Structures are given as C-alpha cells and as structure tokens.
Amino acid sequence: xxxxxxxxxxxxxxxIVIAGPTATGKTAVAVELAHKLNTEIISSDSMQVYRHxxxxxxxxxxxxxxxxxxxxxxxxxxxxxxxxxxxxxxADALITAIxxxxxxxxxxxxxxxxxxxLLHGIFGGVTRDEAVRAELAREADExxxxxxxxxxxxxxxxxxxxxxxxxxxxLRALEVLRVTGVPITALQTQHNGPARxxxxxxxxxxxxxxxxxxxxxxxxxxVAHGLLDEVRxxxxxxxxxxxxxxxxxxxxxxxxxxxxxxxxxxxxDAMKRKTRQYSKRQMTWFRSVRGAVWVDVxxxxxxxxxxxxxxxxxGGSER
Numbered sequence: 001x002x003x004x005x006x007x008x009x010x011x012x013x014x015x016i017v018i019a020g021p022t023a024t025g026k027t028a029v030a031v032e033l034a035h036k037l038n039t040e041i042i043s044s045d046s047m048q049v050y051r052h053x054x055x056x057x058x059x060x061x062x063x064x065x066x067x068x069x070x071x072x073x074x075x076x077x078x079x080x081x082x083x084x085x086x087x088x089x090x091a092d093a094l095i096t097a098i099x100x101x102x103x104x105x106x107x108x109x110x111x112x113x114x115x116x117x118l119l120h121g122i123f124g125g126v127t128r129d130e131a132v133r134a135e136l137a138r139e140a141d142e143x144x145x146x147x148x149x150x151x152x153x154x155x156x157x158x159x160x161x162x163x164x165x166x167x168x169x170x171l172r173a174l175e176v177l178r179v180t181g182v183p184i185t186a187l188q189t190q191h192n193g194p195a196r197x198x199x200x201x202x203x204x205x206x207x208x209x210x211x212x213x214x215x216x217x218x219x220x221x222x223v224a225h226g227l228l229d230e231v232r233x234x235x236x237x238x239x240x241x242x243x244x245x246x247x248x249x250x251x252x253x254x255x256x257x258x259x260x261x262x263x264x265x266x267x268x269d270a271m272k273r274k275t276r277q278y279s280k281r282q283m284t285w286f287r288s289v290r291g292a293v294w295v296d297v298x299x300x301x302x303x304x305x306x307x308x309x310x311x312x313x314x315g316g317s318e319r
Contacts (some may be wrong), residue, residue, distance in 0.1 A: 015095060015197050016309065018108040019115060019286060020204035021279035023214045025297055025305070027060045029106035029204065032066050032306035037104050040069040042094050044109030044118065048073045049082050050245035052234050055227045058218070059185035078234075078245035081168055088117045095197060107199075112161065114222040119195050123154045123187040127176045136171045136178075150172065161281050163274075166247050201292040202309050205283070210298055215275045219250070219268060231258050249274045 016033060017028050030041045032092025043049070047057045051074050059073055071094050076082050091107070091114075098105040107118065142163050149164045152173050162169045176184040205216065231254045235241070241255050256262040284290065293312050297305050 010280055011200075011282075013104050014313070015105045015107060015199045016313070017115065017119070017199050017201040018204065018309070019112075019201055019289075019292070020110060021211065021282040021286075022058075022110055022275060023096075023211060023218055023279070024204040024206055025302055026108045026110065026204055027064065029060075029297075029305045029309065030106050031060070031065060031310060032302045033106050034068040035066065036306060036310065037106070039069065039103040039106055041108055042091055042096050042098075043070060043072045043115040044087070044107055044111050045112040046082070046087075047071070047245065047248040048109075049075045049087070050078045050080075050243075050248075051076065052078050052237075052239065053230065053245050053248060053251060055177045055222050055225055055230050056251055056254070058222075071154060078239055078243040081244050084113055084117045084122060087114050089120060091118050092196075097145060110282050112282065119201075121196055121199060122205075127179055127187070129175065129179045132175050132178050133171070138173055140167065140171060141234075145170065152177075156185055156255055158183065158185040161285065162250075163247065163312035165252055167242075168244060168247075183216070200313055202312065203289070203292045203294050204288045204297045204305070205294055206216065206296075206298050212276050215279065216272050219272050219275065223268065228254065228258065228264075231255055249278060 018030050018033070020026055025243055033039070034041050045057070047053075048059050049072050050057075054074070060070060072087070072090065081293060095105045095107075107115070108114070136148070145167055146164060148167075148170050149162070152159055152162065152170055155177055156173060159173055161291055162173060164170075173184040176182070176187065180187070231251065235255065235258065240246075241252070246252060246255065250267070253267040253270040257264050257267040
C-alpha cells in the first residue's frame with residue numbers, strides 16, 4: 001500500500017489515524033503499522049512534543065519504536081508554547097513529505113484538538129486581541145487561575161477538556177469569548193466539513209475498569225523507571241515549573257512533592273485520578289467523531305490490532 005495508490009474513491013490513499021484515550025496502546029499499534037507499511041509515524045500528542053519530562057508523558061523509547069521514524073516527539077524546548085497552529089503546519093508538511101516517498105502517513109495520539117485541527121482545520125475570523133490578552137493575564141495574576149477556570153466553566157461548560165492548571169488554554173478560551181462573544185467550543189464545532197486530508201480514523205478502546213487499572217499500573221511503572229528522578233533533574237537544570245511542558249498530567253503534583261509540599265502518595269493518587277478523568281473526556285470527544293472505526297483491544301496484541309486496521313482500510317467512506 002503506497003501513498004500514491006488509488007484510495008476508495010480513486011484519490012490518494014487515505015492517511016491512517018490511530019486515536020483513543022491514554023493507555024490504550026496507540027503507539028505500539030502505530031509502530032506495527034509502520035513496519036507493515038514501511039512508513040513513518042507522526043505523534044499528535046500535545047505533551048510528548050516537548051523535550052525533557054519523558055517518562056511522565058509516556059514517550060516511546062527507541063526499543064519500542066524498533067527503528068521506526070517518529071515525528072513531533074521531543075521536538076521543542078519545554079518553555080516554548082507549541083500551538084495548535086504549529087502542529088497543523090508541521091504535520092501537514094510531514095504528511096506531504098511522507099507521501100512524496102510513496103508511503104502512507106500514520107498519525108497517532110490522543111489529543112483530540114490536534115487531530116481535529118489537522119483533519120478539519122482551525123476556526124478563522126478575528127479571535128485575537130492583545131489588549132484583551134494582557135487584561136486576562138493581569139486578572140489571572142490577581143484572581144488566581146482557579147477563579148479564571150471557574151469563569152470559563154460558567155461561560156463555556158463544554159470546555160471540559162481544558163484542565164484547571166492549563167493557564168495558556170484557559171486564558172485563550174476566555175480571550176476568544178470576550179473578543180467574539182462566542183464560546184471557543186462553539187467555534188470549534190463549526191469545522192465539521194470535508195476533511196483536509198482523506199483519512200481513516202481508528203479509535204482504540206478498553207472496558208473502563210480495565211483502562212483504569214492500566215492507567216494506575218502505568219503510573220506505578222513510571223515511578224519504578226525513575227519518574228521522580230526525572231522531575232528532580234528537570235528542576236535542577238533550571239527549568240521553570242510554569243513551562244508549558246509541565247501541563248502534562250501529574251507533573252505539578254510531583255514537583256510539589258519534590259519541593260516538600262505534598263506527600264508522595266497524595267501526588268501519585270492525584271496523577272492517577274486526573275489521568276482517569278482525562279481518559280473519560282477523551283472518550284467523550286472520540287464518540288463525537290463521525291465515521292471513526294472503533295477497535296476493541298482488550299487482550300489483543302498490537303500486531304493483531306494493526307492487522308484489523310489494515311483490513312478496515314478498504315471499507316467505509318472518506319471523511
């Protein structure tokens with residue numbers, strides 16, 4: 001199967017998108033597909049894109065990649081604000097480059113905002129105002145981020161994907177609301193037209209109890225593999241606890257533990273709880289994707305799932 005091969009409607013072969021909540025094995029399936037198709041993979045994870053903080057964001061190791069070229073992981077410094085626009089621009093270029101080699105791009109990850117932007121575009125119009133942005137920053141410093149997040153939830157209850165500690169996205173959503181008078185989630189839903197890239201999306205899923213158990217076990221494994229040492233090294237190198245990279249689930253609590261502000265058990269419990277909550281929000285988002293193929297992965301190997309994905313590439317319609 002090559003990028004230049006005829007797709008279901010005679011066009012270019014659709015890209016393959018492997019999506020789903022955290023801890024469902026998306027990376028392993030993407031790697032298997034890359035080996036079977038002799039291709040490269042593109043991460044759509046908004047936290048793995050940052051350098052450092054590798055263990056807690058579950059970046060694939062060289063052993064897990066098994067020689068597969070993986071793009072947009074460890075890509076930018078932790079203090080850079082990597083935006084949705086940055087991702088779409090770079091992922092577009094990578095898809096073009098991979099197709100130019102006669103290969104099928106494989107995009108994998110669980111950041112719904114990134115996937116939606118890549119496949120359907122970013123809402124346009126005038127949504128930015130430097131004066132409003134400066135005012136919101138001043139308010140956040142004076143009122144606190146919790147108050148700003150509460151204001152956002154009152155104004156845009158659908159913005160459940162924006163975490164209470166995510167200053168950049170909270171202020172951005174409030175900026176859009178104040179500039180346009182329309183909630184950011186309402187603007188985002190306007191982009192459900194024809195896809196920018198012909199694609200097949202496969203959403204991996206597990207029973208809730210099994211997924212929760214896998215999340216808890218993964219956090220414990222991260223600690224066993226040196227997660228706390230990673231946090232200590234990050235701080236020792238002089239990186240700020242306010243960097244965008246620290247938005248990754250659990251790092252705020254782990255930094256608080258390392259700095260003596262929180263017992264380890266409480267920090268890990270919070271990391272597990274927030275990750276479970278995040279996985280629920282991911283599932284809610286993926287249920288709204290029309291035309292996605294759901295793949296049960298309980299008790300199955302990544303190779304077996306990859307074979308099912310390839311078997312499903314010939315059916316359905318391009319989105």
